[in-house]
Amino acid sequence: MGMNLIINAAKRETRGPKAASGIYLPPVKGFMDDLTLTAKTHIQARWMLSALEEAATWSRMRFKPRKSRALVIRKGQPTKKFNLTVQGEDIPSTMDSPIKCLGKWYDATLQDGNNIKRIKNQLTEGLKQIDKSGLPGKFKAWLFQNGLLPRLMWPLMLFEMATTVVEGLERTISRHLRKWLGVPPSFSNIGLYGRSNQLQLPLRSLVEEYKVAKARLVMTLKDSREDMVRRAGVETRTGRKWSASQAVAQAESRLRHKDIVGTTAVGTQGLGSAETRSWKKADSRTRREMVQAEVCLAEEEDRGIRAVAMGCQGAWTKWQTTGKKMTWADIWRSEPLRISFLLRSVYDLLPSPANLHRWGKRDNPTCPLCGKIGTLEHTLSSCQTALTQGRYRWRHDKVLQELADIVERERRK
Structure with a gap:
């Protein structure tokens, strides 16, 4: 009072x-x-x-x-x-x-140039401390995701920072994540942050979180209960490459279009198996959540477009299989080499003859057994010579042979 x-x-x-x-x-x-x-x-x-x-x-x-x-x-x-x-x-x-x-x-400049430098230094120092912790790489990735990234979100939403600057910060983060997960530097960001891939990791993209935060800020100012805040005309600046206000307007337009189209079945799911929310009947809080989800969906669609254009690491877009979503519990239970092999196998980065030729480590890309192009699919499952010689089932047969010997010895007793 x-x-x-x-x-x-x-x-x-x-x-x-x-x-x-x-x-x-x-x-x-x-x-x-x-x-x-x-x-x-x-x-x-x-x-x-x-x-x-x-x-x-x-x-x-x-x-x-x-x-x-x-x-x-x-x-x-x-x-x-x-x-x-x-x-x-x-x-x-x-x-x-x-x-x-x-x-x-x-400060006296009333600009965010010095604040942006502070964020860069905070990110660099945080990544260095995590890298020097002596923990396995999977735990370092968890520390970044749940410790350092949440601390960056408030200043990213508050400061007037261009999208290109945030993309530069994400490149620094991705370089450390590739090192910690045991994948080569050529591993695409789509494999790290994609949510519709055949193999999905529990990692969030800094650029995506930045866009969601800016969209939430625009919706908060526009739907504020204070009339003076709504009519103040505050502009959320995000640079020339991406505009938060335009992204929110586009998301609202898509949500209104979904209301007109109605509920549709996606894939093999039946009607009523998924919860649907109507834009027309939603309150301000629900609308804000729907706009944020639509911004994430637009970012994921952009990743899908770039993945289709990638001939080698985007080959998974043509697979007719069910994707696997890895959780942190799955990652903790897996050995580092297994995680690395799983990632490199899905995105075709294993040392197959074709990849070794592409990387300049081999003179020709042919398979040494049958003479055909030694792609990853050919090397792992479709070489006729390897099928004839039983190379694919050799490990399986060795395990069965050991089991058969144990059973035979017990039978003789």
Whole structure:
């Protein structure tokens, strides 16, 4: 109640700044025990500080000017010509002392260039610490997924960061994940983050999470309960390559189209086997979740398009088999070499004769047994000479022979 009295005392001194959409923003904003004052001129700011000082002194309260910051802009440039004081103490300028609020640093530039550098350093240092932990690679991947990645999501949503910068951060992450999972550097990001692949890993893409966070921010501002927030016209900038507002508009259009089409059967599932949600009947929270899911779906469709264009690592798109979804429990129970072999076999990165020839390790791509092109499929299951000689069933027959010998010895006893 006391904080509301102090805020109302400062509101009477000025109307507040005018936004680009034409509405006037509140001059005083309160969050917990923090206050943010915004005025058109430094004279109005002094009036507001005088009103706050009078109300706080009357209520026997004290401000902490040393923990506050002031920023005065003149002709588009910050200046220290006009000093602001409260209760007899000067308020430091952001030109001399940047301040952190809600996870974001504010300095005299009012830009996110330094914040982006901090995120890059945080990611680099976090990956180095995980890499030096001495744990097996699969546990390092788990540490990144559940420890480092959640810490990056809040600044990624808050800062004005271009999509290309986030893609550069994801390339750094993918390089470490390939090393930890035991796959070669040529292993595609589609194999790491794809959700519709024949082999799905429990890893989330940084770019996808960034796009989902920005779409959630757009929906939160647009559907806010505060009328002033909805009409403020806040623009979420994400660079030229991808636009959050356009992605949200496209997702809403697709969801409305799905309402018109109705419920359809996907694959071999029957009607009613999957839960459907209607965009028209959904509330604001459900709509926000549906838009985020649609953004993820659009990102997965883009991965599918790129996978089809890949001749070697995208061969799994032509398989008529049921995909396998690996969980962290499956990864923990598997040996590192088994995980590596599974990934390289699905995406055709095993040292078959054709791959060795493609990598410059062999003069010709033919099979040494039958003379045909030694692709992965040919080497593993379709070489006629290997079938005739029993090479494919040799390991199986050896196990059966041992079992037969044990049974025969027991029978003779």
